[in-house]
Amino acid sequence: MTNKLKESTPPPVLSRATQGGEVRARWAWTAPEVWTERMLTALEDGVKGGRWFSLIDKVTAPKNLAAAWKRVAKNRGAAGSDGQTVEDFSRQADASLKWLHDQLRTGRYEPSPVRRKWIPKVGSDQLRPLGIPCVRDRIVQRAVKNVLEPIFERDFVAHSYGFRPGSSAKDALRRVDALLDEGYTHVVDADIEAFFDRLDFGLMRAALETKIADGRVLDLVDAFMRQHVMDGMDAWVPTSGAPQGAVLSPLLANIYLHPVDIALRAAGVETVRYADDLVLMCKSEEDAQAALRMLRAQLQALRLTLHPTKTRVVDVREPGGFDFLGYHFEQGKKTPRLKSWNKFREGIRKLTPRRNGHSLARIIEKLNPMLRGWFEYFKHATRYTFAAADGFVRRRLRSMLALRHHREGCLGRGLSNFRWPNAFFASEGLFSCAEAHRLACQT
Numbered sequence: 001m002t003n004k005l006k007e008s009t010p011p012p013v014l015s016r017a018t019q020g021g022e023v024r025a026r027w028a029w030t031a032p033e034v035w036t037e038r039m040l041t042a043l044e045d046g047v048k049g050g051r052w053f054s055l056i057d058k059v060t061a062p063k064n065l066a067a068a069w070k071r072v073a074k075n076r077g078a079a080g081s082d083g084q085t086v087e088d089f090s091r092q093a094d095a096s097l098k099w100l101h102d103q104l105r106t107g108r109y110e111p112s113p114v115r116r117k118w119i120p121k122v123g124s125d126q127l128r129p130l131g132i133p134c135v136r137d138r139i140v141q142r143a144v145k146n147v148l149e150p151i152f153e154r155d156f157v158a159h160s161y162g163f164r165p166g167s168s169a170k171d172a173l174r175r176v177d178a179l180l181d182e183g184y185t186h187v188v189d190a191d192i193e194a195f196f197d198r199l200d201f202g203l204m205r206a207a208l209e210t211k212i213a214d215g216r217v218l219d220l221v222d223a224f225m226r227q228h229v230m231d232g233m234d235a236w237v238p239t240s241g242a243p244q245g246a247v248l249s250p251l252l253a254n255i256y257l258h259p260v261d262i263a264l265r266a267a268g269v270e271t272v273r274y275a276d277d278l279v280l281m282c283k284s285e286e287d288a289q290a291a292l293r294m295l296r297a298q299l300q301a302l303r304l305t306l307h308p309t310k311t312r313v314v315d316v317r318e319p320g321g322f323d324f325l326g327y328h329f330e331q332g333k334k335t336p337r338l339k340s341w342n343k344f345r346e347g348i349r350k351l352t353p354r355r356n357g358h359s360l361a362r363i364i365e366k367l368n369p370m371l372r373g374w375f376e377y378f379k380h381a382t383r384y385t386f387a388a389a390d391g392f393v394r395r396r397l398r399s400m401l402a403l404r405h406h407r408e409g410c411l412g413r414g415l416s417n418f419r420w421p422n423a424f425f426a427s428e429g430l431f432s433c434a435e436a437h438r439l440a441c442q443t
Contacts, residue, residue, distance in 0.1 A: 030146075030149075030150050031146040034064050035150060043154055049213075052151055052211060055212065055217050056214055056216040058147045059104065059143050059144055060105050060143075062101055065097050065100055065139060065140075067146065068139045068140070068142035069089075069093060077132070077138070078117070078132050080137065081113045081134060084136075089135045100140065111140075111223055112136070112227075113227060114131040114132065114137075115132045116130070116131060130244055131245045131246055133224075133227070133243070133245070138246075138247055141224060141247035141248045144217065145247055147217070148217075151212070152251070152255050152258070157258075159175065159273060160257075160273045161273065161274050162250065162253075162254065162273065162275035163251065163253075163275060164254065169377075170377075172273075173324070184283055185317055186281075186283065186287065186288040187280065187281055187282070187288070187322050188282070188311070188312075189312050192299065193305050196243075196249065196276070198240055199240060199242050199252065199253070199256055200302065201226065201239075203256070204255075204256055207258070208221060224248055226238065229243070256302065257273070259298065259302070261273065263294065263298050264294065269282070269291045270282070279322065288313045292311075292313060318331070323339075326339075334381050335382055340378070345392060348392060352397060352400055354400050361428065361429075364425075364429055372436075374433070386436070386437045389434075397420070397430075398417070402416050
């Protein structure tokens with residue numbers, strides 16, 4: 001640790017709370033390989049001048065790189081442009097981590113190109129790009145995140161829920177429910193157009209510099225944002241944006257939009273944001289339109305725009321409603337949005353092809369984890385949602401069973417229901433969303 005950091009860091013023991021380990025408890029999610037109690041105390045109390053110096057040694061520390069590798073190995077993921085898998089890296093992990101440490105310490109490290117993969121958008125024929133960094137780049141990004149995230153997390157506002165420790169999509173949805181119950185009847189359903197593709201490099205650097213004074217760390221983040229992109233045989237250097245799929249991108253997104261959060265909070269606008277997905281909650285049409293104008297102005301300052309057709313002001317008491325984080329809100333009811341339904345049905349269809357060689361028991365074994373996960377997320381939807389989900393699953397299974405027993409085609413629905421009633425699938429161990437909801441309501 002250099003003298004600069006020592007000068008900006010308070011003594012390790014400042015209070016009884018610090019002595020008792022309460023600081024560590026409040027920041028339990030941070031990487032202990034980086035954030036000692038002394039640094040956490042400095043984090044809480046604020047460093048001199050508000051900016052952190054000499055952080056590169058924390059990024060490159062062997063313990064931090066090893067901790068980052070463990071997270072990357074746990075998350076697995078596909079190979080990047082170099083073709084190296086997590087399994088490949090693990091065979092020479094010690095030597096590879098030492099090489100990374102040496103490259104970073106000497107300033108010779110250069111990120112490899114990001115492999116672009118196109119994946120289908122849910123409920124659409126369109127595709128969206130996913131950037132897949134190499135394993136070693138994922139490790140370095142995780143190491144950088146271990147250092148930077150607590151510094152910025154300290155000042156993030158409460159209404160930002162996306163990709164933050166201790167926060168989740170469910171927390172954001174609970175906040176929306178609470179505001180609706182409090183009489184916030186008008187919602188600005190905002191859609192930031194091509195957000196991750198349009199992050200401005202210069203503005204991103206400036207946002208980082210508000211708290212980070214270590215040029216080598218800043219240059220490292222900048223290098224990750226400017227990584228070459230490989231799409232098949234094509235390769236280019238992006239002029240803006242952050243690759244979706246990169247470890248650092250969610251944190252950079254929250255840092256980039258933090259000024260918007262601050263401005264809206266200062267104006268008294270109730271906001272619920274999850275990364276680039278956000279709604280503004282108001283009590284009147286007039287307030288909603290004013291909030292929308294403010295949001296547009298704030299985004300314009302960041303060289304971002306709202307989608308002209310997908311952004312609108314909604315009165316939740318009227319037909320139409322709005323979508324947020326997979327749910328549809330309309331006239332006091334909450335259901336899975338259409339894209340969520342389509343994704344659910346698509347997943348069930350993949351697991352229940354009419355022609356397959358698996359036993360019913362094996363198919364149910366594969367279905368149940370998906371059904372439990374889906375129910376856990378959508379369990380606060382209206383009651384009829386779960387009967388509809390169960391009905392779709394059972395129809396798929398009956399169609400499969402009917403084809404197996406009658407090569408010429410399926411039985412009629414009535415006969416199929418009679419031969420394989422709901423009780424039959426329950427006896428076979430099929431998870432029932434409706435039954436799970438009934439039991440949840442009793443507790």
